[in-house]
Amino acid sequence: MDQANSSMAEFQESQTVTLEWTVRNLKQLFESSKGEQKSKVVKSAVFGGGRWQVLFYPNSGHEGGGFISLYLSCEPTSDEKEKAMNGKWQREGLYKFTFELRSLNKSTSFNTKEAYNHAFSWKTANWGWAQFARRDAVYYAPNTVRLQDAFVIVCQITSSPSPPVSSINVQSVPRSLMASVGSLLDDPIYSDVEFVIPPRRRGGKTRKIYASKRLLSGRAEYFQTMFSSGFAEGASLGADLVEDDSDYMNAHDDSDEEDAELEDMTWEISSDAGVVVKVEDVEAAPLIPVPPPAANAPAPAVLGPAKTAVVVRDMAYATYKAFLYYLYTDTIVFAPLKSQFMFSSPSASFAQTLQLPTSSDGAPLHSPGIGVTGRSDSRRGWLKNWEAAFPDRPVPCSAKAIYRLADKLDLAELKARAAKAIYRLADKLDLPELKARAFTHITKTMSIQSVPFELFSGFSAAFAEVRKVQMDYALQHWSEIRTSESMKQVLSELRSGRYPGYEEVMHQLLGFLEYRAPTSEGGGSESGQEGLGGVGR
Missing domain, CATH: 3.30.710.10 (Potassium Channel Kv1.1; Chain A)
Known part of the structure; x- marks a missing residue:
């Protein structure tokens, strides 16, 4: 099994979708949006199987109104909405995307920008650039653009690499x-x-x-x-x-x-x-034992x-x-797992759970989240909300x-x-x-707050493949997990027997950690910090 996994790690595949959008009637769009006020949005068709859309602003409203804006908008699928917890949908994986502005015959490129490793969710549904290019450079200066009254926006989206998946004969229904x-x-x-x-x-x-x-x-x-x-x-x-x-x-x-x-x-x-x-x-x-039915009381047909x-x-x-x-x-x-409701910390943001990137090359344009369930602070409440939304489903x-x-x-x-x-x-x-x-x-x-509850549970102790993924996550985020409130709660409840996997898992966990003595520089802490070890695990 390990040899097979090692072989799979040598091969990575990703999927790319490209949209070429010819934007026409530029004279009307640019002339009607002069000034410092942000213009109305112009939207492309939804593409990529109904998953994406490009948002174009002829006037960004920044720097005196001298720029255009381009954003990639994530359109949640019905499946993503259905799986949303408290309306907080999210798209799996990280994505690289590129915007390029070209002339109608595609011979001239006015500007290109690229962003890496971005996550899309209810909180950050749109990523892009408020100042993608100057209005003068893409419309007023190029004679060909003004004469043709059009240019082409090219958007290319690539998913994060993953091991190849064998082909499955699937027929849509x-x-x-x-x-x-x-x-x-x-x-x-x-x-x-x-x-x-x-x-x-x-x-x-x-x-x-x-x-x-x-x-x-x-x-x-x-x-x-x-x-x-x-x-x-x-x-x-x-x-x-x-x-x-x-x-x-x-x-x-x-x-x-x-x-x-x-x-x-x-x-x-x-x-x-x-x-x-x-x-x-x-x-x-x-x-x-099931009592026999009374002779004079036949069961209903x-x-x-x-x-x-x-x-x-x-x-x-x-x-x-x-x-x-x-x-x-x-x-x-x-x-949702019960561990997702077991502890709620004001410092634990949903961005931490999603590991949302913070990058200057592609800033998020906030938009309201979409979901099918109301907010709830308990698993039982979440289930009631879901049942009300889908009364005909299990x-x-x-x-x-x-x-x-x-x-x-x-x-x-x-x-x-x-x-x-x-x-x-x-x-x-x-x-x-x-x-x-x-x-x-x-x-x-998995999140910083939920992993301690899950990693030491009897379920994870029973399934090594689940425990390994949780262990890897814990090692990557150990500096945050070891001081988290959920970890403190686990330690305080050890005597209750709720975490039968604690002894074995903690022994393995400590085996991959190493002591790092404090340096002479820094914040003056006298206690050493634990760091990640065991490379090649």
């Missing part, structure tokens, strides 16, 4: 079609299997989710095996489909689900004919075809429904649980989308694709 397919989930008329989720608490209500065997079997080999003809006749699937979760530490304490997931997921499966098959380890806890009952234990209803919705539509939304789930399930069912993509609950679920059911999506969500939400 209309959103309306996916929504229609998604609406078939939990509709008994079009379902021949019912997943039964017993109550997690005494006095709770048993919940059911209706689904189609054929659809699930086509999406996951796990379900194909489960619903095979041999199984329909009562054959056992074998105990190897349920793994021992002792290495997951305390998943309940570390869960991001509102009704937290437990370690072991067991199944009780029965057909309408009354055949019951248990798929669980021999030493697993006994099933909850369920619409649709006869249904095979599958009892799913130790998995939250929200997590499992989100997982099934993913299999139906290839769509899943993760709720409630966002925990990425950790989905990660475990996807791993178990071999759905890699799902594993990257689910954060913690989905990560656990992906891991549980060996779903590599799903697991990859959950992994991305977990690692992309």
